[in-house]
Amino acid sequence: MSQNNGRPQLLHIGAVAERTELSLRTLRHYDEIGLVNPSERSEGGFRLYSEADVERILLIRRMKPLDFTLEQMRELLDVTHDVAQPDAPLEARQKLHEIEAIAIERRSALEKKVAMADEFLSRLRDLSTPAHQDDAGEREV
Secondary structure (H helix, E strand, C coil), X not given: CCXXXXXXXXXXXXXXXXXXXXXXXXXXXHHHCCCCCXXXXXXXXXXXXXXXXXXXXXXXXXXHHHCXXXXXXXXXXXXXXXXXXXXXXXXXXXXXXXXXXXXXXXXXXXXXXXXXXXXXXXXXXXXXXXXXXXXXCCECC
């Protein structure tokens, strides 16, 4: 992010929505429940997000396909903050490993679902392809 008068540039909610591929409604909801609050508000009351805010939002977005709850997302944000500190508590590192194990397990389950979806699509394609006909004009199966 560029600097403006020595201050980091802040993004309006629309720019954050575009960058994170989340809706304005979702970003407002995250703010309302205290999951990710914008760093500042403009004089007109508009939400202004810093680069750190956007990174937190992106982390949450990456958790969504793995069906983490909002509470689990909040917990991960707290843990990532804690482990980024020079004197990170051992409990925070252990919790991070637990969350990672859950994410690996859920990703594996998603891979299985994708494989099943691919099989289904392949079968649909097979069914929609005109069947070969033999010399007598009958369908081969």
